Amino acid sequence: MKTIAEINDKINRKSAIVWTAEELKVKVAELGVTQAAKEVDVITTGTFEPMESSGAIINLGHTDPPIKIRRCWIDNVPAYSGFGAVDLYLGATQAIESQDGEDTRERGGGHVISDLIAGLPVQVKAIGQVTDCYPRATFETTITRETINQFYLFNPRNLYQNFIVGVNGGDRPLFTYLGPLQPRLSNAVYSNPGAISPLLNDPDLQLVGIGTKIFLGGGIGYVAWEGTQHFPLQKRLPNRTPVGPAATLALIGDAKQMSAQWVRGCYFKSYGPSLMLGVGIPLPALNEEVVARCAVQDKDLVAPIVDFSIPRRVRPTFGLVSYAQLKSGRITIDGKAVRTAPLASVYLSRQVAIELKQWIEAGKFILTEPVTPISMERTFLPQDRWTEF
Structure with missing residues (x-):
């Protein structure tokens, strides 16, 4: 024993x-x-x-002025945003949304997660719900794993x-x-x-x-x-x-x-x-x-x-x-x-x-x-x- x-x-x-x-x-x-x-x-x-059945929790950090994200895309892959203002969940099987009719289904959340882990930059586009404490309506930026707060599977x-x-x-x-x-x-x-x-x-x-x-x-x-x-x-x-x-x-x-x-x-x-x-x-x-x-x-x-x-x-x-x-x-x-x-x-x-x-x-x-x-x-x-x- x-x-x-x-x-x-x-x-x-x-x-x-x-x-x-x-x-x-x-x-x-x-x-x-x-x-x-x-x-x-x-x-x-x-x-x-x-x-x-995998995914990543991502906290972007607050913008100035602040935004309460309610729709978000990371490299054109939709991320779930129905909780904290700048907290996101990116699912591994979430497919990319096509741009201009282009068939891009071969890329999805798993690829974005892997890119972030590899240290590559990815693009974020967000639409916010305007409130008195979160007055910003839209936000676009490029992030890496070093420029965000929490990033965990x-x-x-x-x-x-x-x-x-x-x-x-x-x-x-x-x-x-x-x-x-x-x-x-x-x-x-x-x-x-x-x-x-x-x-x-x-x-x-x-x-x-x-x-x-x-x-x-x-x-x-x-x-x-x-x-x-x-x-x-x-x-x-x-x-x-x-x-x-x-x-x-x-x-x-x-x-x-x-x-x-x-x-x-x-x-x-x-x-x-x-x-x-x-x-x-x-x-x-x-x-x-x-x-x-x-x-x-x-x-x-x-x-x-x-x-x-x-x-x-x-x-x-x-x-x-x-x-x-x-x-x-x-x-x-x-x-x-x-x-x-x-x-x-x-x-x-x-x-x-x-x-x-x-x-x-x-x-x-x-x-x-x-x-x-x-x-x-x-x-x-x-x-x-x-x-x-």
Whole structure:
């Protein structure tokens, strides 16, 4: 048994033993769970994948005379302004508004956020509500991350614990949040990096809670709350990993500390813009149970194959498939060989875990005790009430 305080003491003395989740799995195969648990102090996990339920809080600072912004565009991408006078929220999937009929849908909030993190200038146009204390009606300027006050990511839903495999059993191509799905089961796309993914190594969220310190976009972030669509009651295998979408987390972190290497705007053809984000979670190796959970392999993790050609919330599935099969490049559906591709970058997911490992080994990142656990009893409520317009 170890404590986080004991592990942090070793981190501060630069004597902590840190393994990535991949390294841990190899060590367990070589040494067994008991010996591996004696040796390792921290296990780092990582992912780099699209996380569309993301966005940035931006405070511009007050103008002279002051303005109460009620409509705003940042590089022609609409930002939400319905709270403080110069507070804005820029959503990652908000698409740019076209200028003079030009088709500019390939750029959106995720690209603007990435540009700001990279230190690039972006243009702000604002319309204000004129009041006695906010007499200014309009405002235009150019900002960078250095010329604004607060600039932080606040992401309502990141780090799906597991997700689906998308296929298309119909007769025409479909353009989805998983990217293009070709007709007649011609390809399959999965989004989770599997056994190196953070929450699949802590399936019951025994280590991760509100206040957990994480790697977020190349900077330091924290778990702020459960994520939207958090569904920990998903069916689970005997190893406690879910068979489909389950737990999610809301994350927060200072974007001024982040790197454009780990926060990148992206675009899905005929679907819209999004944000590729690197997230890593350190798991303290407190006991053998933690190590045993982290030893899970791709062959022990499954995801459901979902047919997107059926335009309903609940779609038919072709059963479950393991991540080992998905990563092999081909799976079999109804006797047909179907090529597979990951939406997440497995290579960059590994790099997130490696960089976080290096931070800890250098004594630059210590662990935090969660303030309170994430609920594991949350149900998922769909909207099944129909209203005709």
